[in-house]
Amino acid sequence: MAAASSGDPGGSSKRRLPEYMDPTNKFGELTFLQLTGKDGVPLPRNPFIIGKSVEVVAGGPIEGANTEAQGTRYTLRVRNPAQVAKLQKMTQLIDGTEVVVEAHPNLNVSRCVISCYDLIHMEEKDVLQEIISQGVIRVQRITRKEAEKRVNTPALILTFCKTTYPEYIKIGLLHVPTRPYFPNLLRMLQLRPYSRSMSWSSAML
CATH class of the missing domain: 3.30.70.330 (RRM (RNA recognition motif) domain)
Structure with a gap:
């Protein structure tokens, strides 16, 4: 569930x-x-x-x-x-x-967030093509400002054309857990830098 x-x-x-x-x-x-x-x-x-x-x-x-x-x-x-x-x-x-x-x-849509460092260099459209079979209809990269330019974070917002989303998304051989999406998440990430070793849950605190 x-x-x-x-x-x-x-x-x-x-x-x-x-x-x-x-x-x-x-x-x-x-x-x-x-x-x-x-x-x-x-x-x-x-x-x-x-x-x-x-x-x-x-x-x-x-x-x-x-x-x-x-x-x-x-x-x-x-x-x-x-x-x-x-x-x-x-x-x-x-x-x-x-x-x-x-x-x-x-109303029949839902959104969640995943954090996967292995996807940080991939284009949104290429990620979508790989996971569209899992019910995803849109992928949006979360970025942050660094030295006057936008840089990628490992976080992606996934949109589903249904009112629920799965516990995890399969990324290659990985099972990446999903998290609730909050609209103000972009601003939170802009204010808080991330590290490769930081878990997504800790970044939200």
Whole structure:
């Protein structure tokens, strides 16, 4: 199980728990779906219609939901992969309102950080090409300022097109552990030099 992202590195079709503990895969990876009226048709102002419609199609309760833009669209939080598949085929509510349910355009991503000195001289695009099969969609190098120029650090920010990331990334023969990504991390590294022997966890202190 992923250490910092509270999910399974395999994606929404994989299990977070063993089959005997979760036979229907109810507690799979969290997926965000967006429900809107088809072609801009307004959704009913009655939230019970929305709730009943979603639960009928999903075959039961989902993880949760919230409204956006004054109720003109809903963000659905779903863990069961079977429910995700059913809801993405949903075309109308119980009152006949035509709707579209699709993957949320912004929320189904996660980011983490790895620190690997062996990658310090490699280009981001070349690293991505090697690890794209592990679900990575973007690699961003963390640099720091030294003598009026930017120099590479061994740290890389990895982006995944799913809401969880794995415990480790395989870099050649190495299993490099992942760490949570914090947006202010770049500034922290600019203020703190690193050494080759310093572990990533100690650099964050």
